[in-house]
Amino acid sequence: MTHETRLAELIAPVVDAAGFELVRVRVTGGRTKTLQVMAERADRTMSAEDCARLSRALSPVLEEADPIDGRYNLEVSSPGIDRPLVREKDFEEWRGWPAKLELNRLVEGRKRFKGVLAGLDEGKIAFDIEGEDETALFPMEWIASAQLILTDDLLRETMKAEKQNPPA
Template structure:
């Protein structure tokens, strides 16, 4: 089975379980690093993720993965928080973060800039809307965006 199909199969079987436990499946990857295969689940919840949360999810999905056995070779299962500066990839990510500060990186300059900062106001299938520091609302085409992530403030 291809890596893409493995991810699709694992997501179909494990995402509902993760959601039943009260978490969001933020991202899922199956990668080879230093000759080893890793199946990585990145989970989230509004109040943040603890080590106990990761262990709980790991135990439950490990049983499910044993049951469906989607990966023929050996692999390491990892469950973790995606981190504060992770990219917002899905509409679910965007919805969860409306009202928060984001940084948007573009493939090419718009108005002489490749980065925009502001409060995420909303999104559509084709655009992301932010309010910049100067109060101006800016609609940016999703096709022009290379990366969007939360800004980390200390």
């Protein structure tokens, strides 16, 4: 189990109790680390006020558990418009949207692919690669990183969601 997985297990109940969904936990930095917690509401929105509220909810739990050696900064954010895709449900929910994938291994001589998300197929990421006729299937553990590609349609979709679900 990775350090980030353990952190996610510690953080997830607090995120859920605050009314959000945990998207990703990442630790970056050298001497002073940054604990990045990415979350969103069920409607895929996350305001600055939401980030501040979640940060206040997480701080006492992190202080008590002291899960990171040395000093660190807590950074709570939304996934953003060109969001990372990290959970199986992300690949399903964003089916039909342009994305880019980077694999942790070579497949047909490449690691990076652009195309359109085609959901999940028997637990594998289905992906319509740009310029290819057949849908590729990648095991989740092969995905080093994945994110939506910023398009005008994605901007419109995000703005529509924010308009329909203003901050509480």
